[in-house]
Amino acid sequence: MSAxxxxxxxxxxxxxxxxxxxEGALGERDRGELDxxxxxxxxxxxxxxRAQAIWHDLDRIAAMAKGGGEEPVVPQRRVxxxxxxxxxxxxxxxxxxxxxxxxxxxxHAAGVGQIVRLALDDGSIVVLNTDxxxxxxxxxxxxxxxxxxxxxxxxxxxxxxxxxxVEAGDVAARAVGTEFAVRRLGDAVxxxxxxxxxxxxxxxxxxxxxxxxxxxxxxVVAARALPMIENALTAExxxxxxxxxxxxxxxxxxxLEAAIAEMxxxxxxxxxxxxxxxxxxxxxxxxxIGDTRAFARSAAATFDARVVEEPGAIVLTRASTPRRQ
Numbered sequence: 001m002s003a004x005x006x007x008x009x010x011x012x013x014x015x016x017x018x019x020x021x022x023e024g025a026l027g028e029r030d031r032g033e034l035d036x037x038x039x040x041x042x043x044x045x046x047x048x049x050r051a052q053a054i055w056h057d058l059d060r061i062a063a064m065a066k067g068g069g070e071e072p073v074v075p076q077r078r079v080x081x082x083x084x085x086x087x088x089x090x091x092x093x094x095x096x097x098x099x100x101x102x103x104x105x106x107x108h109a110a111g112v113g114q115i116v117r118l119a120l121d122d123g124s125i126v127v128l129n130t131d132x133x134x135x136x137x138x139x140x141x142x143x144x145x146x147x148x149x150x151x152x153x154x155x156x157x158x159x160x161x162x163x164x165x166v167e168a169g170d171v172a173a174r175a176v177g178t179e180f181a182v183r184r185l186g187d188a189v190x191x192x193x194x195x196x197x198x199x200x201x202x203x204x205x206x207x208x209x210x211x212x213x214x215x216x217x218x219x220v221v222a223a224r225a226l227p228m229i230e231n232a233l234t235a236e237x238x239x240x241x242x243x244x245x246x247x248x249x250x251x252x253x254x255x256l257e258a259a260i261a262e263m264x265x266x267x268x269x270x271x272x273x274x275x276x277x278x279x280x281x282x283x284x285x286x287x288x289i290g291d292t293r294a295f296a297r298s299a300a301a302t303f304d305a306r307v308v309e310e311p312g313a314i315v316l317t318r319a320s321t322p323r324r325q
Contacts, residue, residue, distance in 0.1 A: 013037070014047035021052070042122070042159055049123030049157055109133045110150070113266045113290050115244065124164065125155040127245050129183075130266045130289075151183040153194070153245065166191075171222045174199045180214075181242060187224040192238060193217070200228065248288050256283045256299060260316075267292045274317040278305055 017034055020026055026034065038045045110116040110128035118126040121138055128134065132150025140162070145154070147168040156164045158177025166173045168184040171191070178196025182189065191200050193214045200220040201211035212220045212228055217238050219231040233241075240250040249266075251259045257279035264270040266289045273279045281303050287295045296307045296314045308315040 010047045014051040018051035046122035050119040123157040127153045153181040155179045190221045192219040250286045253282045256281045259283045266290045272313045272315050
């Protein structure tokens with residue numbers, strides 16, 4: 001494959017390589033050519049990673065659309081033609097930001113109940129949680145994202161010459177190649193490291209507060225007007241707190257009031273508690289995002305409560321005297 005210089009050429013070449021790699025059509029010589037092309041320009045690796053991510057989702061969507069059944073035997077020449085025809089579609093998706101991906105600088109948002117996956121220009125992947133907004137600003141010396149509200153995870157492609165910085169409130173989280181989450185709700189910002197190491201600082205502190213370095217399964221929490229706090233989390237806690245990326249929420253002993261607040265972030269019809277004592281109960285369960293009725297029924301069964309549907313709300317109220325433990 002020949003090397004192009006502009007972004008359209010790079011995306012097109014990356015798309016072709018991604019398809020050939022997924023079809024198992026790379027020989028030893030081809031792999032050498034791919035490695036040389038990736039090493040020639042940092043943009044090449046970013047475009048290749050982005051194309052692979054989009055191809056993976058296209059492949060998954062195609063499998064779902066097929067709906068099972070055996071695939072007919074197709075001559076090898078037709079397989080290759082089909083692969084490169086899909087590569088052309090992949091290229092259009094990369095250039096136009098189709099199939100749920102965006103890779104242009106600017107504002108990106110997830111609505112209430114939505115989870116949005118973005119492939120950025122360098123191949124880094126951002127997953128936006130419900131009701132979240134980011135602004136992307138990529139430059140020659142730095143990759144910068146501002147989380148205006150909500151929550152997102154960032155799977156960062158390594159580029160030591162261009163650090164990856166996420167700003168939220170008065171906090172900046174800096175990484176080179178890693179995966180981490182930033183949550184901005186109310187006056188607090190939480191940075192949780194899933195892989196690698198992230199440096200968290202308050203750039204405007206004028207040196208009065210030292211930066212914190214967090215590694216895998218560690219978290220830095222910065223509430224307004226308070227010192228930053230470092231927390232060690234278990235792998236299970238980290239997995240549970242970020243299960244929203246898989247479309248569900250998991251609770252393991254949180255107060256019912258806190259669990260409802262989390263469910264309501266995704267809800268079109270929110271849950272409300274009519275009994276203060278019920279709000280303090282500790283709740284365990286796993287629920288699909290947005291399935292507030294299933295959550296409410298489960299809570300009612302667990303705590304001897306009842307569910308009352310009112311206009312614009314699902315109300316949980318105690319049906320009888322609380323059980324004695």
